[in-house]
Amino acid sequence: MSFITGVGLTSFGRHEGASTLDLMSRAAELAIADAGLQRNEIDGVLCGYSTVQPHIMLATVFAEHFGITPSYAHAVQVGGATGLAMTMLAHIIVEAGVARHVLVVSGENRLTGQSRDAAIQALAQVGHPSYEMPLGPTIPAYYGLVASRYMHEYGVTEEDLAEFAVLMRAHAADHPGAQFRDRITVADVMASKPVASPLKLLDCCPVSDGGAAFVVSRERAGETGVRIRGCAQAHTHQYVTTIPNFDRMGAAMSLQRARAQSDLSVADVRYAGIYDSFTITLAMLLEELGLAGRGEAAARVRDGHFSRDGAVPLNTHGGLLSYGHCGVGGAMAHLVETQLQMTGRAGGRQVKDAAIALLHGDGGVLSSHVSMFLERVR
C-alpha cells in the first residue's frame, strides 16, 4: 500500500528572482512539514524537469541543494503526464520496499526565467523535427488541430469549449494561490485573442512560475489517509500527425488498466483532477474517460455537474487554465488539491464527499497518459 501523506503547493504566477531550485525547495518544505516528517527522513526523491534549467541529473542537484542524501533519486520526463507518472513510480517504489518516504517534487520559473517566445518554442519541440517543426506549429496549434477534428466529429462548438475556461476560473476565484482569479464569461472567452483556431487566449493555460510537491509513504500519516488504489499508463503516439485514432487517444486505455488494478469504476468517482492544458484537452479527456458522454461534457458543466457542489467536482483549485501551469508542477497541483479535498482540508473550497478520486494526466499531444484512483481511508 502507499499513501499521499503530505502536500505542498506554492502560489502560481510571477515569482520574480526565484530559480527552479528555489521553487522546488519551497514546495518540498511545505510537503515534508505537512507529512509531519523531517527532511532527513526522506529516502527517495523523484523530480520532473525544468525547461529553464535543463540538467542531466536534476534530482541529484536538488537533493544536494536541499541538503538530503536519499537512497533512491532520479528525474522523470513524460511532459504534462510527468507528475502522475512520478506518483505512480513512487507508489511502486514504496510498495517494493525500496524507500519509505518518497518526495515527489517539481518547480520552475517558467514565466520570469525566460522570454515568452523561448517558452513557446521549447514546448513546441514535442513536434517532429523534420516533418512538423518546419511548418511553424505551436502547442496551441497541435491542440487546435485536434480540436477542429473533435468538434467536427461530435458537434462541439467554441462556446462549449469556453464553458471549461469559465468553470476553471470560477474555481480559481476561491483559491488565493491562483494566477488568474477574476471571473470570466463565455463571451469573454469568445472575444479573447485568436491563438490557433479554434483556440483563443482564454482556451489556453498560462505560463507560470511555481512549485508543487508531495510525499508518498508506506504508512498513512494522519487519521485520514489518501491511498493510491490503482494507477496505469498508455502511450499511443508522440506526434499529432501519428495519432492513430482521435476517438481513443490512450486515456480510455490507461483508465481501463487502472480500473482493473483498483476494482473501482468511473461511477464510484466523487472528485476528479483532470489535465486541462487547453479547454479541448479537458473536454476530450472527460469524454474519453467516461465522466461525460461524447460531445456532452460542456452540457454537464452548464448543469453544474463539475462544480464544487456538483456530483463530480473538477479541479477545484482552478486547474492549469486558471491556477496556472509551471510545467511539471502544473498538473501536480491537481493532486495536491485532490489530497486536500479528500482529507477535508480545502477550507472554503471543500466539497462534500471526496471519498474516491480519479486523476488523469497527459503529455505531448494527448500522447502519454496516466490514470490514477485515490481512496480515502480512515
Added chain:
Amino acid sequence: MSGAPRIDDWTIGAETIVYQSCAACGATQYFRRSFCAACGAADVHDKRASGEGVVYATSVVARAATAEARAHVPYNIVLIDAAEGFRMMAHGDGDLEIGDRVTAGFRRFTDRLVPYFTRTTS
C-alpha cells in the same frame, strides 16, 4: 532496405512528398525510417506521393513562436489524409474545411520550402 534508393522530399528542399511502403506487410508510413514501424521489417521503399488528399484537421495560427514565422501570420496548419493512405502535416489555404479534397503545391515559409494544399479544382 538499406541500399534502397532514397527519393529527395520537401524536408530537404525538393518539391516532392515522399512516403514509405513496406514490402513485407504492406503498411505505409510518412516519417522516414530504415524499417517498417508496423512490423519491423527492413524492406521499406520510398515512394512519390500524388499530392492528392482530403483535409482531416485545420488550425489557423495567429500567434507564432519565432520572429521568422511571425512574418507569415496567420497561416493555416492542416493535417491531410493522403490518397496513398498516410497522414501528413502541411500548410493550406486559410478557408480549407475538414473533408475538402485538396492538391499539394509548394511555398516558401521562413527559410524553408513547405507543402501547401489548395482545393482540388478538376
